[in-house]
Amino acid sequence: EPEVTQTPSHQVTQMGQEVILRCVPISNHLYFYWYRQILGQKVEFLVSFYNNEISEKSEIFDDQFSVERPDGSNFTLKIRSTKLEDSAMYFCASTRGAEGQPQHFGDGTRLSIL
Amino acid sequence: GESVGLHLPTLSVQEGDNSIINCAYSNSASDYFIWYKQESGKGPQFIIDIRSNMDKRQGQRVTVLLNKTVKHLSLQIAATQPGDSAVYFCAETGNTGKLIFGQGTTLQVKP
Known part of the structure; x- marks a missing residue:
């Protein structure tokens, strides 16, 4: 069964450094998402992406965040200058359609900011 | 505002019982x-x-019930097994596609 894959599984970075989290969505999916989950809390929406542009973003997704689909298979989340509060699990998800279709999630990247 | 919540943070059930x-x-x-x-x-x-x-709507061992009048959603798991132990989240979405998650319920299955 096709699945969403994310790399790395764990990223440790010094505060102020840039990080890039990578995702390979399911191949025939067209809509892509990033979510984050701070330890012990619920999953929060960050950004949605369709047709090579951002469809919607949350208040969390400020100027330090960016997303890119550099080729036909990868979808990346970049944080330019990381802060301590960026420490969380980051999940990528994809779906075939924007409405009425379940989003399928990867197993996440644990980002630890020191 | 937008929010989705679960009533209980933790649910403990005996193996073989039904969970809601x-x-x-x-x-x-x-x-x-x-x-x-x-x-x-x-x-x-x-x-x-x-x-x-x-x-x-029914699946294999699971049933979801939706009551729009009181804005309530439930997940029923029949004959709960140890492998069902996990955190369960409900999520809602409208025409924007983004998911809004609830806080989560931890299901503990006792053997």
């Missing part, structure tokens, strides 16, 4: 609801979904 996990949502415009299961160290795993034009 509840969720209340606040956005009456939401038209699609999903239950996810999250095991330790993993991402949310799709269990079952339901559209707002339905009030019940």
Whole structure:
């Protein structure tokens, strides 16, 4: 069964450094998402992406965040200058359609900011 | 505001019993609801979904009930097994596609 894959599984970075989290969505999916989950809390929406542009973003997704689909298979989340509060699990998800279709999630990247 | 919540943070059941996990949502415009299961160290795993034009949907050992009048969603798991132990999240979405998750209920299955 096709699945969403994310790399790395764990990223440790010094505060102020840039990080890039990578995702390979399911191949025939067209809509892509990033979510984050701070330890012990619920999953929060960050950004949605369709047709090579951002469809919607949350208040969390400020100027330090960016997303890119550099080729036909990868979808990346970049944080330019990381802060301590960026420490969380980051999940990528994809779906075939924007409405009425379940989003399928990867197993996440644990980002630890020191 | 938008919020989706679960009534109980933890539910403990005996193996073989049925489990019922509840969720209340606040956005009456939401038209699609999903239950996810999250095991330790993993991402949310799709269990079952339901559209707002339905009030019940059944899968293998799972049933989702939707009551739009009181904005309530529930997940029923029949004959709960140790492998069902996980955190369960309900999520809602409208026409924007983004998922709004609830806080999660931890299901503990006692052998």
